[in-house]
Amino acid sequence: MEFSPNDNNNLPLTKFESMLKTNNILFFDSEEFENIIHHYLTQGKVALAKKAIKLGLEQHPTSTNLKLFQVEVLVFENKLNQADKILNSLHDLEPQNEEIYIQKANILSKKDDHEKAINVLKKSLELTEDVSDIYSLIGMEYLFLDKFEDAKSYFMKCLEADLEDYSALYNMMYCFDFLEQTEEAIEYLNTYLNNNPYCEVAWHQLGKQYYDLQDYKKALAAFDFAIISDDTFIGAYIEKGKVLEKLKKYQEAIENYSITLKLDDPTSFALLRIGSCYEKLGNQELAVQYYYKTVHEDPLLDKGWIAITKFYTKQRNFQKSLYYINKAINIDAENVTYWKLYAKINQRLNFLEEAERGFKKALELGNYEIDTWLTRGDILLQLGETEAAVYNFLQASEFYPENAEIEYRLAGLYYTLNETEKGSFHLKNGLHFNPEYAFILKELFPKVYNKQQVKSLLKTD
Template sequence: MFDDDFEFDSPEEALSSVERYEEMIRNKDQYFFDADAFEKIIDYYIEKNDPVKALQVVEYALSQHPYASGFFVKQAQLFIMTNQTAKAFKMLEKAETLETSNPDIYVLRGNLLENQDRHEEALENYQKALLFAEETDEICLQIAYVYQNLGAYENAIVYLKRCLEANMEHQDALYELAFCYDVLDKQEESIHFYEQYIDEEPYSYAAWYNLGNAYIKLEMYEKAIDAYDYAILIKENFAAAYFNKGNALVGLERYMDAINVYRQTFEYEQPDAETYCCMGECYEKLEMMDEARSFYKKAVKLDARLAEGWFGIGVTLDFEERWFESLHFYKKALELDNANPEYWFALGDSYSKLGNVEEAEQAYEKVMELAPDDIEIWLDYSSLMFEEGKNEEAIGILSEGIKINAQAAELYYRMVAYLFANGQYQEAINYLEQALISDPEKSELLFEYLPQLQNNKVIIDILNRYIS
């Protein structure tokens, strides 16, 4: 038997209809439901995370409404949920033959194609969806994601702006736009956009937040703080704004203020390892090593894989000349982040201070491999060799450094000192002239390393010629 048409709008009616449907199944009977009722029963099972039952409902729905394209779309959606991709494609084809103007067909097919890395085909489908959709913001966002996957960030920006034109309050689009501007290193353009956006939407906390982020990347810390303050004013519990405001204060070297702001994040979310680590760094900058170490320890207790926290503990011990103890923590950091030149450098320095020359050499060589443009590593490594009486090795290291960093006057001035100490006076003078051509303002570096050269008449005469 067929029941009368059955519609419902309230949750109670929906549940009643589900009960009638399940009664029909139990009785092996056949009642009639209109298309809207069937859709809601399907959605009920989807919400219950029971796609198998939802698919069964779709089968019944199609037996009663064989030309309703929406049910083929629902079936495709459920096939996607149950990883039956080929069947999903077939259902979307059937839906398209019945109703070519249904945007859901093209959105779902676009999703499937995108998951298969068929980006160009996905874009074609999303563009079709745009032709028929009344609300376009989510489709524009999907198109932007595809362009991001293709590395076409300029195109992504175009569609993110279209998304925001359709829905000015779309938070995800605002954050993705900030990401694209960041990748393209177009912070000024980003600032211009967010300022214009805020003129129209002055209470958008996300816009103020992203404006602050753009300012912070340009090291315009005062303006960044103002932007974060507006974001916090609009959304008092905006923990991320407090955190980034703390970062801006660090940029201004206002470390105690930064600590207080970082602490405010704990009023709105659970303490996390990264924030503890940032607080530790602030105390480290203030040379309050006990407090710094305490916060670094809190950080690694929450996240034992946070290399920066272990490294921070090592730095505090190094500062207190507890070099042997620092080694353990530097090694721990390197176990987690073996390609970090800063960690290798610190390890080498500790070994050097302990007189473990061979281990220091190995660490320094790793730094040169990972960060050959770091001027300090060439200076420190060559200095270690020079102080060990290995003048030729020191000169060789510095020569290699100069090949890679030809504009670094610091390396030339240090080379002058090594060559003079090695009795290679003419070569030393040649390097001195190159150093003075490169940067005469840094000539004091020569005397910092080898003070006795202040009494060398030849050196002084050359300096006077370039500096006066």
């Protein structure tokens, strides 16, 4: 029983807490101790729960339920061997007690022995009338083993026993999604909704499946039913907004996102989507206002900073773009996307040293896209950093060993450095990989292109 502050049920709790303050030992029956412990565990007050368990076992040393609470706390504290010993002694006394099997399975699960945990839980099924929780626990163990079909099967059993176990419903949908069984998921959800037609969670999940299939009309209908079932269901309004965006109904999308702002604290996602919708509607002023609100609400959301930076880039207001991407980098200097945007904006402003720094940082953070290597190398070339450009393209060639664009650049650089043999080697590679990219030499290295040796090789090809 959970204690309520407005009724007499909390009298044992008040008496217990008073006892702790005064050190006077008072008597409680075992059921009162159980309720007190349950209350503290529900509240996350483990230290107080432990005190209640200790005092409870001093007054009721043979109480199985109090010992099971003791086991629960020991498992929480990862004292698994100690918990196991208590369970073994309890099993000798009460071999038909289902809770003993559940805690035993919990310990086995903590030890990553999920197969044994499943076997123990299946044994407990023979002892309990409330099978739904056990089915759900077995499903979770199968998830730990990445056996998604088995997990899905047990979450289905759980829902057959208890239609309103939404945790099992979410877990089952996770299995469907992982197995990429969209059609099967839709079939199951429609059957489920025949038996539970006002389940907003099921309608919401059905809508997401149709959304994945790009069947936006059916997705919209499903989210509408979710909202009819629960008109405060924020997730349904968000998903409906996303569908309306796909249908280019931006004003209606804004209306749905805006409802979520009234139902609860504003979410950065909703603010960002409203900004994006206004931008698509051509309302630049409101768009940027909502982008500002997004980064104010959640400064760590990279999509907010990216949106506001790209907004000003489209406006060709590169100084403001640079200002906001610098703010973003100050918050999270390990974000690759920030550095690439920083590099591209500086490049547009002809701040080549800063642009090169941005691309270099992106590479250091693991962004090995071909355009990052090529653009950085070309900027180094513009800066007159020939040796650094060579090193950049040699590194790039390790990731893209048969890329003609890299080879022509290396050829041009080596010829520029009068390392003719290496230049010839890379030019031949470039011609072999893709002769159509030979124009790179003419554009980036006109002096090299006009060398007689180079022209001979180009004609030979």
